[in-house]
Amino acid sequence: MITNFIYPIISYSREGRNIENLENDFQIEGKNAVLEALKAGRPLNKIYIKKGKQQGDMKAIVELARNAGIPVVELSNESMAKMAKTRNPQGVIAVTSPKEYVSVEEILETAEKRNEEPFVFVLNEINDPQNLGSIIRTADCLGAHGIIIPKRRACAVTPAVVKVSEGTAEHVNVARVANIASTLESLKEKGIWVVGADPEGKLYYEADLTGPVALVVGGEDKGLGKLVKEKCDFLVSLPMRGHVTSLNAAVAAAVLGYEILRQRERRHD
Numbered sequence: 001m002i003t004n005f006i007y008p009i010i011s012y013s014r015e016g017r018n019i020e021n022l023e024n025d026f027q028i029e030g031k032n033a034v035l036e037a038l039k040a041g042r043p044l045n046k047i048y049i050k051k052g053k054q055q056g057d058m059k060a061i062v063e064l065a066r067n068a069g070i071p072v073v074e075l076s077n078e079s080m081a082k083m084a085k086t087r088n089p090q091g092v093i094a095v096t097s098p099k100e101y102v103s104v105e106e107i108l109e110t111a112e113k114r115n116e117e118p119f120v121f122v123l124n125e126i127n128d129p130q131n132l133g134s135i136i137r138t139a140d141c142l143g144a145h146g147i148i149i150p151k152r153r154a155c156a157v158t159p160a161v162v163k164v165s166e167g168t169a170e171h172v173n174v175a176r177v178a179n180i181a182s183t184l185e186s187l188k189e190k191g192i193w194v195v196g197a198d199p200e201g202k203l204y205y206e207a208d209l210t211g212p213v214a215l216v217v218g219g220e221d222k223g224l225g226k227l228v229k230e231k232c233d234f235l236v237s238l239p240m241r242g243h244v245t246s247l248n249a250a251v252a253a254a255v256l257g258y259e260i261l262r263q264r265e266r267r268h269d
Helices: 031-039 056-068 077-083 104-111 129-142 159-164 180-189 226-231 249-268
Strands: 002-006 009-012 027-029 044-050 072-075 091-095 117-122 146-152 174-177 193-203 211-219 234-237
Touching: 027 031, 027 159, 031 044, 031 056, 031 226, 044 056, 044 077, 044 117, 044 129, 056 072, 072 077, 104 117, 104 146, 104 174, 104 180, 117 129, 117 249, 129 146, 129 159, 146 180, 159 174, 180 193, 180 211, 180 226, 193 226, 193 249, 211 249
Parallel strands: 009 072, 044 072, 117 146, 117 211, 146 174, 193 211, 193 234
Antiparallel strands: 002 009, 027 091, 044 091
């Protein structure tokens, strides 16, 4: 049963209703993620918010939803928890279609439109949503042109990934490919240097990263893998001075990504 109407907000009074089965589409959860989706103009079917006074970001979400004609539904804490696919949706869930992936060609076209040399992250078997979400956020901060991930044995762009990315998944091109190794070969044929992050590589600050670059980062368990490593033009490493021998994938991607940006900006000074 649907009761009182508050601007565009609808309040569900039947708390026992199976809310999580109302929609079977993709969910975007968290204030920043939903806010960025609205700002990006992503088509949203409906937005669910936690019942109560709306302030700050939540008020902005409601206003943007109203302006876009998107229904907003109030839920109790219990119903929100049942519907959520992440541990803490921060009181807001948007229902939409799954993120649309792009082609590798579209990523390279983005670089061309910006009149920039390609800067792409290639992720091999990254299975942790936290890592993928963090790398997407890093890619956005760096102004990278996109991310390439494999279709199999790797994390896809899930609600958890979108939430960790703090909404930047709305702005970053992500391509899914059947074979990372063959994709690297294709990138090399287009004049892009394929650089792998690996402990056996030269120190990253000794490498020339100023040209068109595809930075390849592997999963924490297996790293790049033998075949992918062989496809790289060269490898770079991070100096380790403590008790562990590696950083997690997201941190390594951020450090190396900012070195690429630093070298590019220094070249243009």
